[in-house]
Amino acid sequence: MNCQVVQNKIIALADPRLIPDALREHLAGCAACRDWAQQAARLERLLEGLPAPAAPADRKAALVEQITFGAPIITRPLAMPAGQRESRFAAFLQRNAVVIAGLAAAILIAVGVWNLFPRGGPKPDLTQSIPDDPFLKKMVARDLALAKADTPAKRLVVLGGMAEDLSIQARSLARVASADELRDLARWYDKVVKGAIVKQAEKMHGVTLTPAEVKARAEMLGALTKQLGDTAAETDQLLNSVPPDAKPVLQKIADAARDGQKLIGVVELRGEKDKN
Amino acid sequence: MRRAVLTLIAMALCAWVSAQGPAPLPAEIQVKQFKTNRILIENLVDHGIDLSNADDPLERAKACRQTARTLANYLERAADAEDAERIAEFATLYGEVVRDGLVPILESARTIIPNGSPRWSELQETSRKAAADFAEARKCIPTAGKAGESEKVKAVLAILAEMQAKFAP
Numbered sequence: 181m182n183c184q185v186v187q188n189k190i191i192a193l194a195d196p197r198l199i200p201d202a203l204r205e206h207l208a209g210c211a212a213c214r215d216w217a218q219q220a221a222r223l224e225r226l227l228e229g230l231p232a233p234a235a236p237a238d239r240k241a242a243l244v245e246q247i248t249f250g251a252p253i254i255t256r257p258l259a260m261p262a263g264q265r266e267s268r269f270a271a272f273l274q275r276n277a278v279v280i281a282g283l284a285a286a287i288l289i290a291v292g293v294w295n296l297f298p299r300g301g302p303k304p305d306l307t308q309s310i311p312d313d314p315f316l317k318k319m320v321a322r323d324l325a326l327a328k329a330d331t332p333a334k335r336l337v338v339l340g341g342m343a344e345d346l347s348i349q350a351r352s353l354a355r356v357a358s359a360d361e362l363r364d365l366a367r368w369y370d371k372v373v374k375g376a377i378v379k380q381a382e383k384m385h386g387v388t389l390t391p392a393e394v395k396a397r398a399e400m401l402g403a404l405t406k407q408l409g410d411t412a413a414e415t416d417q418l419l420n421s422v423p424p425d426a427k428p429v430l431q432k433i434a435d436a437a438r439d440g441q442k443l444i445g446v447v448e449l450r451g452e453k454d455k456n
Numbered sequence: 457m458r459r460a461v462l463t464l465i466a467m468a469l470c471a472w473v474s475a476q477g478p479a480p481l482p483a484e485i486q487v488k489q490f491k492t493n494r495i496l497i498e499n500l501v502d503h504g505i506d507l508s509n510a511d512d513p514l515e516r517a518k519a520c521r522q523t524a525r526t527l528a529n530y531l532e533r534a535a536d537a538e539d540a541e542r543i544a545e546f547a548t549l550y551g552e553v554v555r556d557g558l559v560p561i562l563e564s565a566r567t568i569i570p571n572g573s574p575r576w577s578e579l580q581e582t583s584r585k586a587a588a589d590f591a592e593a594r595k596c597i598p599t600a601g602k603a604g605e606s607e608k609v610k611a612v613l614a615i616l617a618e619m620q621a622k623f624a625p
Contacts, residue, residue, distance in 0.1 A: 215480050311481065312545045313489040319500040320527070320549045326507035327520040327557035335508045342504055353490060356483045361490060368501045376505045 187216045196220035201417075208418040209355055318345050332383040333400060339380060340404050343372045343440075347411045347433055351418055359425040366432040373440035377404065381447045401448055405441050412437040499526045513565035514579055520561055521586050524553045528593040535596045540606035543597060547612035550593055555619055558586055594620065 186206045190196050190213070199207060199217060207214045273280070322345065325338040350365040381404070384397055415434040419427055481489070490497075503523040510516040527550040534542035562583050569575045594616045598604035 211480055211483060311485065311489075311541075313493050314481070315486075315489065316493045316497060316500075316545075317549065319497050319504070320523075320553065323500055323504045323507060323520075323523045324553055324557045326504050327516060327523070327553075327561060329508075330516075339504075339508055342501070346501075349490075353483075353487060356487050357490060361487075361494065364494060364498065368498060371505065372501065376508045380508060 183210060183213050186210070186213045190217050190220050193220075196224050205417055205421065208351060208414065209421045211352060214352075315345070315349055332380045333397065336377065336380045336384070336400060336404060339372060339377045340407055343369060343377060344407065344411065346372060347415065347437070350430065350433055351415060354418060354422040354426045354430060357426075359429060362426055362429040363432075366429045366436070369433050370436040373408070373436050374443065377440060378443045378447065381444050385447060385450065398448070401444055405444050408437040408441045408444070412441070496526065496530055513561055513568055514575055514582070517558065517561045517565055517579070517582050517586075520553065520557045521582060521589070524550060524558055524586070525589055527553060528589055531593055532596045535598055535603070538598065538601060538603040540603040540609050543603055544606070544608035544612050547593075547597060547609075547616060551612065551615055551619060554586075554590060562586065590616075590620070 183206075186203055189203055190199070193199070196217060203217075207217055319342070322338055322342040325341075326335060329335045329338050346365055346369040350362055350369065353365070354362065381401060384401075389397065412434040415430050415437070419430055419434075422430060500523065503519060503526065506519040506522065507516060510519045527546055531543065531546035531550055534546055562579070565579050569579050594613070597609060597613050597616070599613065603609055
């Protein structure tokens with residue numbers, strides 16, 4: 181499946197936030213399509229937030245009929261989100277069609293004109309300087325959040341985020357980084373999961389809590405366990421599409437995530453026993 | 457009908473353009489960044505784990521100072537190499553850690569640790585060292601030459617100068 185096909189399929193999804201497995205495999209190894217999917221998901225979220233009055237439920241059908249009537253400019257109906265939201269969207273679209281079309285045309289013309297003319301100044305020499313590293317920035321932000329986190333629960337949340345950052349970085353570099361570089365990421369991931377997350381989970385059981393706090397703790401550990409499971413599954417999915425030397429490294433990340441899941445399960449079980 | 461279709465397409469494109477975030481960095485740049493910052497990132501992961509194991513404010517202040525010092529070391533290296541972009545990047549990150557991490561933790565520790573206790577002396581010593589680190593980091597940022605003339609470097613220097621007034625333990 182090439183990128184164009186994948187991107188067409190994504191935009192045709194009723195909800196681009198729910199990517200089917202068949203497309204997920206491609207996304208795991210393709211930064212451009214992954215970005216496309218993220219933008220589509222963001223657009224979906226923005227559409228949900230559009231202030232629009234309720235419209236009759238048959239509005240979508242009417243709109244689709246209006247679009248597909250006559251010459252087949254579009255050979256199939258555009259994918260629209262399900263439910264009442266589409267009707268609102270359609271009503272909003274119809275009410276403001278002229279204004280929106282004018283705005284869109286103006287933007288497109290401006291973008292086109294901008295791209296027609298070469299802009300002055302030398303192109304940056306990538307061998308001389310590199311732009312700010314977003315991954316580095318994330319890691320500093322995690323350290324900062326850990327400095328502020330004064331309870332095991334708060335630390336667990338931040339450490340979960342740090343582990344997630346590391347696994348995402350490993351997956352996104354899996355095709356282009358060397359095995360050594362990926363091994364570092366896997367080692368750090370293992371350290372954060374087994375050396376820090378599990379430790380904080382244990383600390384959470386060392387204190388007396390109210391029933392509400394016990395419930396909150398169980399929910400938090402449940403969410404963390406799920407996150408680790410998701411990491412393991414997403415990493416597994418990538419295994420068949422990465423270079424051979426990247427495979428064992430990604431496998432280590434998936435294993436560490438599963439080990440983390442098990443260890444947190446043991447901690448939870450011990451907590452339950454202590455309670456009883 | 458055609459107008460409606462064109463409107464829909466134009467609207468979708470309009471929404472799409474407005475929804476675009478910053479363009480993702482090309483893979484070769486991402487790898488280059490990772491190669492360049494690999495050791496620093498490992499240090500940050502380790503400092504993060506240390507921070508998560510530090511239970512009291514004094515220990516957290518010490519661990520946070522380590523994070524700040526690591527960034528300050530990289531800032532000094534960038535200054536030696538007169539790399540304006542890296543100076544600006546590290547100075548910004550260093551400033552954030554000091555302003556949003558180290559200073560509030562030290563302030564919080566001062567309200568918890570009893571004045572005159574051995575831990576109070578330790579806290580004072582940590583504060584003094586942190587202030588000295590800060591002065592040194594600020595001093596290493598060039599104010600002249602190729603890097604010193606960079607607008608980015610001038611901007612971070614101004615931010616750090618402003619912080620200096622507040623950061624006087």
